[in-house]
Amino acid sequence: METAVANHQPAKVWGGGNEPLNASYGKMMMWFFILSDALTFSAFLVSYGFSRFKFIEIWPIADQVFTHVPFFHGNYPMYYVAFMTFVLIMSSVTMVLAVDAGHHLRKSKVALYMLLTIVGGAIFVGSQAWEWATFIKGEYGAVETKGGRILQFVDAETGHQIALHDFVSAAETERAQHLNKNGVWFVDEDALPSYTVADVQAGLAAHENVLVRTETINESGEKTILDRNASVEALAGGLHVVEGANLIRNEYGHRLFADFFFFITGFHGFHVFSGVVINVIIFFNVLLGTYEKRKHYEMVEKVGLYWHFVDLVWVFVFTFFYLV
Amino acid sequence: MAHEHKLSIFRGAVTFKNNVQKIWGVLIFLSLITAVEVALGIIKPEFLVKTPLLGMRLLNWIFIGLTLVKAYYIAWDFMHLRDEKTGLRRSVVWTAVFLIAYLTTLLLIEGSYVYETYANGFIKWNF
Numbered sequence: 135m136e137t138a139v140a141n142h143q144p145a146k147v148w149g150g151g152n153e154p155l156n157a158s159y160g161k162m163m164m165w166f167f168i169l170s171d172a173l174t175f176s177a178f179l180v181s182y183g184f185s186r187f188k189f190i191e192i193w194p195i196a197d198q199v200f201t202h203v204p205f206f207h208g209n210y211p212m213y214y215v216a217f218m219t220f221v222l223i224m225s226s227v228t229m230v231l232a233v234d235a236g237h238h239l240r241k242s243k244v245a246l247y248m249l250l251t252i253v254g255g256a257i258f259v260g261s262q263a264w265e266w267a268t269f270i271k272g273e274y275g276a277v278e279t280k281g282g283r284i285l286q287f288v289d290a291e292t293g294h295q296i297a298l299h300d301f302v303s304a305a306e307t308e309r310a311q312h313l314n315k316n317g318v319w320f321v322d323e324d325a326l327p328s329y330t331v332a333d334v335q336a337g338l339a340a341h342e343n344v345l346v347r348t349e350t351i352n353e354s355g356e357k358t359i360l361d362r363n364a365s366v367e368a369l370a371g372g373l374h375v376v377e378g379a380n381l382i383r384n385e386y387g388h389r390l391f392a393d394f395f396f397f398i399t400g401f402h403g404f405h406v407f408s409g410v411v412i413n414v415i416i417f418f419n420v421l422l423g424t425y426e427k428r429k430h431y432e433m434v435e436k437v438g439l440y441w442h443f444v445d446l447v448w449v450f451v452f453t454f455f456y457l458v
Numbered sequence: 459m460a461h462e463h464k465l466s467i468f469r470g471a472v473t474f475k476n477n478v479q480k481i482w483g484v485l486i487f488l489s490l491i492t493a494v495e496v497a498l499g500i501i502k503p504e505f506l507v508k509t510p511l512l513g514m515r516l517l518n519w520i521f522i523g524l525t526l527v528k529a530y531y532i533a534w535d536f537m538h539l540r541d542e543k544t545g546l547r548r549s550v551v552w553t554a555v556f557l558i559a560y561l562t563t564l565l566l567i568e569g570s571y572v573y574e575t576y577a578n579g580f581i582k583w584n585f
Contacts, residue, residue, distance in 0.1 A: 155546040165550055176558040180565050187569030188576075197499065216496040220489060227485045230536050234477050281582075355507050355515075435538075442536040446529055453525040457499045458518045 164436045168443045171405075175447050178401060179454050182394045192283070192349035194387030195357065196456045198295070202268050209294075215456050218261045219448065222406075225254025226445040233438045236431025241420065244434060248417040251441065255410040262403045269395065272378030273297060275327075276385040277334055279371045284387050286347040287338075288359055298375070301344050302329050302337035327375035335369055349387050395455070402451055405444045412437050464540050467531070484535045491524050513570065 157165070186193050197211035204214070232247035275298035277285045289296050307330060314322035329337075338344055346365035350358045360368055376385045384392035416437050425431045465480050466473040467487075474480040498506070498517065506517035534540040539547050575581075 155543045157542065157546055162546075165546070169550055169554060172554050173557060176554075176561060180558075180561050183562065184565040184569040187566050188572045190570070190573055191577075212496050212499050216492060219492055223485065223488050223492070226532065226536050227481055230481045231478065233538075234481070355502075439537055442532055445536070446532045449525055449528050449532065453495070453521050457495055457521045 164439045178398050185390045194391050199386045222445050225251045229438045229441045233435045236434045245420045252413045272385045275377045277372040278374040288347045290343045290345050301341045331372045409444050
């Protein structure tokens with residue numbers, strides 16, 4: 135019998151159930167997935183880098199764009215994103231704690247830590263939704279020129295950006311938004327901006343303390359502010375009033391900036407969202423005792439890997455979108 | 459599942475008593491790095507902004523360096539790469555590092571080439 139067992143050794147190798155590199159099938163496949171997903175994200179971030187290097191002298195400065203914190207008025211660059219980063223790292227920690235409790239087969243602790251992870255993920259997704267809403271709504275408004283460049287407006291004394299409604303008043307106009315119920319071919323148009331370019335030009339002419347800020351970055355890394363005559367001259371080439379952001383134009387600067395913002399943070403946010411959904415499923419499995427019966431919590435470890443990966447990607451998105 | 463956790467970080471300079479303690483230790487370290495990043499991003503020290511290094515500001519290199527440190531500790535301690543077999547660790551990490559470094563180098567060189575073409579060519583695009 136002993137020899138027969140030895141002869142069956144090759145059959146065991148090909149019969150499945152092997153764990154190369156000490157990783158089970160599921161864990162290995164999760165690593166395969168993570169690696170390929172990492173390459174997808176790096177493709178997004180690198181194409182962002184490409185476009186940014188291409189327009190290096192006019193790219194928007196992130197801490198002039200992301201300056202909002204919910205429930206607070208004023209200029210707080212970066213604080214809210216830092217908070218989001220912390221929330222995500224924190225939920226990563228509760229996830230490792232869940233995996234660790236799983237190693238010791240402590241069901242109630244795994245459930246508690248999974249729940250905390252889900253809460254952290256939900257806070258993050260909610261914050262991102264708020265961030266998107268703020269970005270789309272915009273605060274200041276700007277004018278786009280014929281060449282597709284964005285002109286913003288600043289207070290001459292403080293150098294701070296000011297909103298269109300601070301110095302522009304809308305003139306009476308006959309122009310109404312074209313709705314698809316009025317046309318023969320059911321074609322409509324986007325919502326009209328609050329002001330026309332002529333309104334903004336009149337407002338600039340009437341207010342001596344308003345200057346135009348262009349996209350061009352000077353040697354000290356700041357956006358160039360034109361003097362009074364150059365401001366009026368630059369605005370003469372204005373074509374559109376831009377309020378907020380969409381996929382075509384945005385008030386923050388180069389058109390590609392908003393596109394990349396939507397695609398990269400959106401793709402990441404979608405990952406977080408699906409991570410939360412998967413975590414919820416696993417959470418209920420824990421409660422039902424599925425893994426208690428299996429005598430191991432490897433499933434928690436596998437979704438944990440995915441969850442940490444989402445955190446890992448955010449670390450890079452945070453750096454390349456908000457810091458650099 | 460049965461494998462043991464390695465409890466030393468910083469090349470053995472800090473050793474924790476158990477895995478849970480290590481997790482909190484890593485959290486403190488990661489939060490510290492994030493705090494430094496945000497502080498640098500808000501203050502933007504002048505000498506870091508004005509010193510160029512390999513086509514980028516020194517400050518940006520510091521950000522990228524700190525990010526890689528964060529990524530290392532997330533992957534090694536949260537994703538348990540520290541406890542995995544060397545073969546698995548290397549096949550995951552080096553595949554990503556080589557491919558991403560390659561892609562980044564090519565596209566950033568290409569991006570600055572297009573920038574120079576715009577800047578020095580006879581095309582007026584910034585108006």
